[in-house]
Amino acid sequence: MVSPGRHPKKEIADALRRGQTASLTVREIHRGHRWGELVCIPCQASRDGYSTPRDPGTHAKQLDRFIRDHIHPEPADRREAS
Numbered sequence: 848m849v850s851p852g853r854h855p856k857k858e859i860a861d862a863l864r865r866g867q868t869a870s871l872t873v874r875e876i877h878r879g880h881r882w883g884e885l886v887c888i889p890c891q892a893s894r895d896g897y898s899t900p901r902d903p904g905t906h907a908k909q910l911d912r913f914i915r916d917h918i919h920p921e922p923a924d925r926r927e928a929s
């Protein structure tokens with residue numbers, strides 16, 4: 848039995864784990880060539896993670912870029928701020 852949240856390609860699995868470490872959500876889809884997606888809940892932004900990317904290293908870098916763009920400081924409590 849395959850544990851959830853584990854991409855078969857190591858480069859991608861590592862990138863997804865870095866995403867989770869950065870508070871992003873990994874949502875498994877397993878549809879077509881999409882293995883799943885990285886989701887930034889505060890922004891409602893998402894980035895597809897392919898199951899069999901032609902170049903896993905490059906795809907992992909694309910995921911890393913998304914992760915870098917969505918490392919947010921502690922979610923501010925806007926109700927208090929304004």
Ligand SMILES: [Zn+2]
Nearest residue numbers: 887889890917
């Ligand atoms: Zn974000």
